[in-house]
Amino acid sequence: MPLPSRAPTPLRDHRASPPTPRPAPRRAPARRPALAAVLAVLALLAAGLGVFASAAPASAAGLTQVSSFGSNPGNLAMYEYAPANLPAGAPLVVAMHGCTQSASDYFANSGWQKYADLWGFALVLPQTSATNNSLSCFSWFDSTKDTRGKGEAASVVSMVSAAASQYGSDTHRVYVTGLSAGAGMTADLLADYPDVFAGGSVDSGLPAQCATTQTAASQCQYGSLNLTPAQWGDKVRASDPGYGGPWPRVAIWQGTSDTTVQPVNATELRDQWTNAWGIGQTASSTQSLPGGTSLSVYNDPQGKPAVELYQISGMSHGLAVDPGSATDQCGSTGTYYIDTICSSYYTARFWGLDGSGGTGGGGTGSLPAPAGLAVTGTTGTTASLSWSAVSGAASYTVYRGGTAVGSPTGTSFTDSGLTAGTSYTYTVAAVDSSGKAGPVSSAVTATTTGGGSGACFTDNNYNQVAAGRAHQSGGYAYADGSNQNMGLWNVYTVHTLKQTGADSYVIADGTC
Template sequence: MTSSPVVPPPHVRWRACRRALGAVAGVLALIAAGLGVLAGAGTAAAAATLTQVTSFGSNPGNLAMYEYAPAGLPAGAPVVVALHGCGQSASDYFTHSGWQKYADLWGFALVFPQTSASNNALSCFSWFDPAKDGRGKGEAASVVSMVSHAVAQYASDSRRVYVTGLSAGGGMTADLLADYPDVFAGGSVDSGLPAQCATSQTAASTCQYGSLNLTPAQLGDKVRASYPGYTGPWPRVAIWQGASDYTVYPVNATELRDQWTNVWGIGQTASSTQSLPGGTTLSVYDDASGAPAVQLYQIAGMGHGLAVDPGSGTEQCGTAGSYYLDTICSSYYTGLFWGLDGGSTPPGGGGGALPAPGGLAVSGTTDTSVSLSWSAVDGAASYRVYRGGAQVGSPASASFTDTGLAAGTAYSYTVAAVDSSGAVGAVSAAVAATTTGGGGSGQCFTASNYAQVAAGRAHTAGGYTYADGSDQNMGLWNVFTTHTLRQTGPDYYVIADGGC
């Protein structure tokens, strides 16, 4: 790529025969959107919701700094740095991403760095340029200056600084985690790329559209070489990726997983997996203490963008728009992973010594409730029950009824034991439950992907098959791949290969 890594430029030739019109239209739309949000950035700052900081220290990367903090923010609160994608701005990311909601709810400061066309033709962060994305250099150094300013301004906890970013901002996020593991306690790479994936604009397209074909150790070496001699703790890393992303191919998420699990010295086999809303599969990779070190969120059917879920629920956030895709609130689940909520344990469990409860089972369902039971754990003072990774109960006994649910809807549950000191142990394997009613027949259908589509229970996109309603990825659209689908509501089906 020669002008704008991560956002597909008009001259991309490899897609010309298949998606020429769509690719050109998409780029024009993104450029228009980028111009619009850049024009609106000053308005947002003037509205006193997002404020520009004109002097924050050393700025070798020529970036602008915007910040937001809820009223009455106490000393010792965390800081979250959020990096926009190409053609976007700090104001745009602030408006759509949902991070403001959780800053207000959980209490932390936000920093939004902003690049411009003077740095890159389409306002992309330079994740591919060693002169700008290395420790002590360019844009990376400017971001760390912003962190220092925010920590001093808000008397924040310097041990709880986190960074997240979309697309090119995601690539820069990975670079920052590698360059400054002594600054960032955790990161979230959304539709982004491995740390130090490319060293030139020309090489950037290789990262976006294909695999580096490197081993986990070789990918990990790119991180270790970014700050030679570092021996401290590594950041905990969340990775978000749409399975139908044709701008930053899904292989990047796999390589990010390989890279950071290798850095942590853990394997590439997930410690646990579970289903989350929006057709999302969460794979958790625990460290030696049993706490999640790396989490991989793969979203069936989602293209290139940041996952949001507009709504008023605690687990909902953001507004949909260009490159803000209505699937699941990534900011909420990332915040849980980092422990920003101050109470809940992130999906995968805490570092307590208690084992995961066994025998988790659904003991009953109604239109609006799910009842669960499990085997008691010796030494447990209480338990935490999670629905889709979010805590919904803390019973003292080995049973719980979750209420206020939607009829004819599928949910995923896990449970963890808590000892008398409050330490949360390992999280159990997930169990699925579907509430009754809602117009769903509860009937199951086993057929090839081709037949499921023909029967109106699934649909296709990009050569893949997705269940209607849930949008769960069923694999290639052909007569050879077979799945069982359970109907849980009107025109709503979920994969039920494990039993119906």
């Protein structure tokens, strides 16, 4: 089914008064407040956007429905997820499914749960239904539903307010992402509520307020409006008159072989958000990423990435995932979940959810990512790495699991103080003479030596699973061999496992 996210229906001004309760403003407050044709449009969307997985809300481990969350003019359902013992002040991410999909489908396949567990943030997953749209699409194309203070847009902000209150979230770090129709609504939300959302990710989607009628939606989806960057930027500025910034930081993901949402939409999104930021359309830096992905970074005046454009060679319509256990791998393949690169990982890093400060895939420096990162040796407590030199690099920053652990001036590094028999993921970035780190390299995994019967390993459940001493099922971790339940699969639950044989472990807290 099509991308009815921006299906045919105008994008009017949803601007009525915001829902109550609404999150405390992130930035400076500046508010104010034909049947045959429709059937033809729906048929077009169904043919072009392809039917996503069933919209019926299947259960997903750990995903909870919230029956009451405040004002709900858009008639949406709210689902949420948070890792155990989530501290107050953590970020909040809103993730929006595509047409005919459901919240649980997106939760299970997109990879966002992995990073919520790993880096500690809450998830909100809005869900629409066939009652709202026959294809269960978010109404990115309907101005009575996708503008500030109205319809679905207002309902999503009500969800944000409820979740932020429940979890004590940092209202300066609220983000929104979506696929296809959900991506169209994501772009609208960023324009409608720049005071609520610090950043967004538009995956196979369209520019904010691209269509203003249902019949115009197909032109956005399959063609180009041929607007200038200033005209695209005006659509953002008109969505919340009087707001002067700062603007959300926007990631744009697009397959070059997408016939459902033409690739020109990615360029138009780039034009729209760079213009809103007041920066040019010439990339500050570019680099190649896994999965045939080309990244173009557009920095703000302070040299920090404001807009990132990810173009995936040969990918059709869908969300980019990369199943696997490495830190930079995520998600499950399926209809409209395409095995190329883990878009959720790079988006989360762009927003700084990993503690990197929002360097994303691009970093703030101009030097390229080091090539040839390799593990040259391991012991029970160390891992040694090497990589190719980058011309102009004054030093390098080595990251373990996204956290900086070293700043060598040469092209090798030995990380110490590690746990025996444990897997660690590393990346490295080149640092220029001004101290700015560039984009990170591809990741490698190093596994320390040791283990054997009687060996003990203390680590969080997420890392125990990654190291191969445990496995996860239904959001819980279980010790390999003994199958003992270790509790929730996250970074906040820590156990000691004692090895009792080949691939066999028991919980041994306080006994090793």
